[in-house]
Amino acid sequence: MRDFFLPPLERERGGPAGEPESVSGLTTRIRETLVREIGAVWVRGEISNLRRQASGHVYFSLKDETSQVAAVCFRGQAARLRVNLRDGLRVVVAGEINVYEPRGTYQIVVREVIEDGLGRLQQALEELKQKLAAEGLFDAEGKRELPGLPLRVGFVTSPDGAAVQDFIRILKRRRWPGTLVVLPARVQGREAEGELVRGLAAAAALRPALDLVVIGRGGGSLEDLWAFNLEAVVRAVAASPLPVISAVGHETDVVLTDFAADLRAETPSAAAELISSAFLAAAERAAGARRELIRVVERALREHRQGVSVLAAEWAARSPVRRLETLAQRLDELEWRMGRTVREGVRTLRHRQERLGDRLRSVDPLPDLRRRSEHLGDRKARLFRATDVGLRRLAAEVAGLRPRLAALDPRSVLRRGYAMVRRLDGDMVVRRDTVRAGERLEVEFADGRLPVRAEEDPDKGPESR
Template sequence: MSTNKLEDMFDDVPRVSVSKYTAAIKKTLEGRIPPAWVIGEISNLRSQSSGHLYFSLKDPGAQVPAVMFRGQASRLGFIPKEGMQVLAFGEISVYEPHGKYQLVVREMQESGEGRLFKEFERLKRKLAEEGLFDSERKKPLPLLPLKVAIVTSPTGAALQDFIRILKRRNWGGCLHVFPVKVQGSGSSQEIENAIRFVNELGGYELLVIARGGGSIEDLWAFNEERVARAVSDSSIPVISGVGHEIDFTLGDFAADVRAETPSAAAEIISSAYIETMDRLEVARHGLHDSLVDVLAEHRRELERLGRALKSVSPISALERAFLRLDELNTRFGSAFRSAVYDRRNDLRGLERRLRDQDVANRISRLRERLDRVGRRLDRSLVERVVSLRSRLDVAGATLRAISPEATLKRGYAILRDESGAPLGSASDAKKGSKIAATLRDGRLALSVDEVELDQGESGGN
């Protein structure tokens, strides 16, 4: 019979401390067991004041301790309860001081025995392999969408939040709501039909599908294959604003842009609008200032032209032409009478000299001289008349060029009041009075609706 001690039987087995042994277990478990989705029922739920959740996940065959730290727990879209069936994603960790392993939960969803999640993963892989989620298929969003269609429940909070954000940001576009059921029987069919109907209608720059947060069962309509394909087939850019930040649906992957919430979708739509409106406002102020400067310059130019116009107005020119014509007529008459008077005096002197000399010779010489004088007088008179006639023609042409008729032909009009007197100033007209405008080819009867005087003028109606 052997007398060896029990410990002598295990001489070849290493001896380690508890700490090292636990560390080896930790390294082995954490290094070889990858993160996974674990389906189970919550039990022994404890919520600490720190915000951390401690519980166990169990099924009929086993249970595993679990912890969910405050950062992840605060983002849950539901309140965990004792006995609730959940789908938890996390990794194994060993808490060395107690030698205890536990599941560190990073994300958790209510679960219907994992069937929906498995179906979600299957459809996601299938559609991804077909290329429905490829970035090359994504369409760019319009820079400034002003005609937007939204497919959502007309009574849900998602629509109200969406509209509230657009109103708060003063979005100035047109929003059309296409009402659908967003969960329950037939909801996916309604969503698909609405997306395809919006595309058939045309005219929309952007399509939004929206729903508030919820469990995977609540959001399942947006995970249906028919909805994902309708989103992918849309010729209109699509924003998916379904659920909360942690919720993902197949519609999100198929959409051109995923918004974390319906409110975030509204912010995406209105951001470019706000930026553009701000730029337009700056441009409007700059344009206004430029126009004010231009108008001021034009007003000064008009005032200068007005002063110049007064000096060359048709009436003033006509009056000066009349005066010039009268002057020329008077000078012509005076010159003619003076010439006749001089020639008559010459003839009388010749007659007297004729009487004092030999009549025949004197008459002959005088006749010759008279003939010469007569020819000179004729030439002088003809030249004088031609000269005066030429000046008169020039004056007449000048008069005709500035006459009212010629002025009217250049596009001007003569305004007269009801008595027929010309209007020389806007202040001569009264609001409601009748005036007549004479144009080159007729007359117009006008009614004065308003009288505006230039700056510096007084009076007015």
């Protein structure tokens, strides 16, 4: 075992003698050492995890096969770069080594960038893309239309990732009525290729229990998403007997399964919205139809109310006596019609009974006769009950109209002390200023009529006497 010897505590590197050095002091000393000992550098590597901030600063990693280092290009310098920085681009950068003290990490502050050709991963991706495109795997003619209302969907993804949780949350929020089958598979690492291919095969084996399959994951770097650029996975997507939606990463991430799938969704969340959009549109159409139905019914009710109002006005204008006479006549007619219906029904039943009697002479009539007799008795009872109910209802309606008729009778008003004034031709006098001096009138009281003559009152105008 190798012995480990602690360095002696030094006063100038810490606080008071005997105290250890602070984190800030150590970080500052490391930064000063790196700046002094290394300073400006030229470094060749591949850009990864590129991130542009709203402030204009650009952050990325510079990596090779075994290591990586953080890099930052501040806004002023980034605006002057002649190279379009992007993930996978191999570059040579010039800058100074520095330490970002809040995190204690060292980084390159980039001053210049020179393009060094396509990165290894990007170049391999482009070569595979051209190869598969030449084979026709990406042709638009081979794309299938998605089901209009998919109710059974498979999702090949990691069951522990945030993508599947967002996918389920959006389907629930939009009240998708279907069934989701999660086919678990690793989405990065060495085993991701085989598990993604097996997940697609499992989805195909579930036909016709599935309508379509989604393959995808959340965002990440080019290396994180590399499993969806592997040839076996891309070929499995293109060969799937089920329609496939590729939903990998964020809006700006593009992988080869996007080209092989029948449809590309920008994110797993966008795929969930796409699947549920038809159901949401159908629900909106149903809600619109419901609103239209309510509007039509309300309009019909308004029209019927107006019709009822017109009928009510006509009723008020008609003579209650005439209405009562009409109702009495209708009651008589209904009584006659009901009687005729009863007689005809009885006659019909008797006729049927006679025919049944003829048939009974040739066959054993007892079972059928009992059944038909019971049915006949029930029909007769129902007919008499219906007749009785109808007569009672009409009688009640007539009885209800008699008080209203009495209330509307002008003679009831006269019996309360009022009188009606008419001209000799029978016209009613309703205004005083329409009476001429000396005009002969007739006043009707509750117990009879009395002829009168209007005289001139010098103070009040014409008055009757």
